Amino acid sequence: MAALALVACTALLAPGSGALGSEARHAARPVDASSLKPAIVWKRIPFGTKRKRQMAAYSKRHYGERTWELTDPHVVVEHYTDGPSFSSAWNTFAANSLHLGEMPGVCSHFIVDTDGTIYQLVNMGIRCRHAIGMNWTAIGIEMVGTSDGQILNRRPQLRAALALTLWLLAKFGIEVRNVIGHAETLMSPYHRELYPSWQCLTHSDWQHADMRIFRRKLKRMATQAGVPIGPRPQWVDSNC
Numbered sequence: 001m002a003a004l005a006l007v008a009c010t011a012l013l014a015p016g017s018g019a020l021g022s023e024a025r026h027a028a029r030p031v032d033a034s035s036l037k038p039a040i041v042w043k044r045i046p047f048g049t050k051r052k053r054q055m056a057a058y059s060k061r062h063y064g065e066r067t068w069e070l071t072d073p074h075v076v077v078e079h080y081t082d083g084p085s086f087s088s089a090w091n092t093f094a095a096n097s098l099h100l101g102e103m104p105g106v107c108s109h110f111i112v113d114t115d116g117t118i119y120q121l122v123n124m125g126i127r128c129r130h131a132i133g134m135n136w137t138a139i140g141i142e143m144v145g146t147s148d149g150q151i152l153n154r155r156p157q158l159r160a161a162l163a164l165t166l167w168l169l170a171k172f173g174i175e176v177r178n179v180i181g182h183a184e185t186l187m188s189p190y191h192r193e194l195y196p197s198w199q200c201l202t203h204s205d206w207q208h209a210d211m212r213i214f215r216r217k218l219k220r221m222a223t224q225a226g227v228p229i230g231p232r233p234q235w236v237d238s239n240c
């Protein structure tokens with residue numbers, strides 16, 4: 001985890017400072033991630049010992065390590081709920097019911113409502129089951145809605161989702177290229193899945209073309225805030 005992102009700051013150098021040593025020329029100004037934290041409303045779903053044990057067993061089956069803990073996340077996966085309301089999504093995640101024949105139930109760390117309210121459901125130190133192949137290293141953000149296009153045109157919600165994602169970038173040192181749509185998971189270099197029959201499973205929320213728009217906006221915000229954006233994407237061929 002990187003609590004502070006570093007950005008090269010030539011502005012710190014005084015005019016005519018060319019005679020300074022290389023150490024001074026590479027002076028870096030830390031971006032305080034906490035200054036980018038948006039307003040977040042906690043609305044916890046139950047995630048007690050039993051669900052954690054189920055998540056650890058899921059991790060063992062699908063990623064090869066028995067743990068429910070999410071440490072050093074590298075990826076943010078963007079979703080939409082494909083449902084009518086925040087409460088219907090929250091109820092689905094709280095229910096902890098069987099999904100694809102397995103426990104625990106599906107889950108998301110955050111839900112962004114249509115009016116831009118950001119709800120947090122789960123501590124970010126917990127693995128949440130929101131995207132096959134990614135849960136070992138990915139934070140999940142759900143947006144209430146039924147299509148990418150709808151959310152791209154819903155300003156308060158889009159702005160909130162971008163602000164939340166930007167904060168996560170700064171907080172964990174995540175690169176913009178690893179902010180992906182659920183529909184892009186199979187192209188991610190971080191995709192891992194031990195079940196052969198699950199290796200090509202993904203969803204249709206947040207398609208590549210729409211995520212390019214999302215990432216472009218995010219990149220602009222990151223640049224303005226002094227948050228490092230990282231290198232260009234390197235997608236992988238999933239052979240699916």
Ligand SMILES: [Zn+2]
Nearest residue numbers: 079182203205
């Ligand atoms: Zn999804």
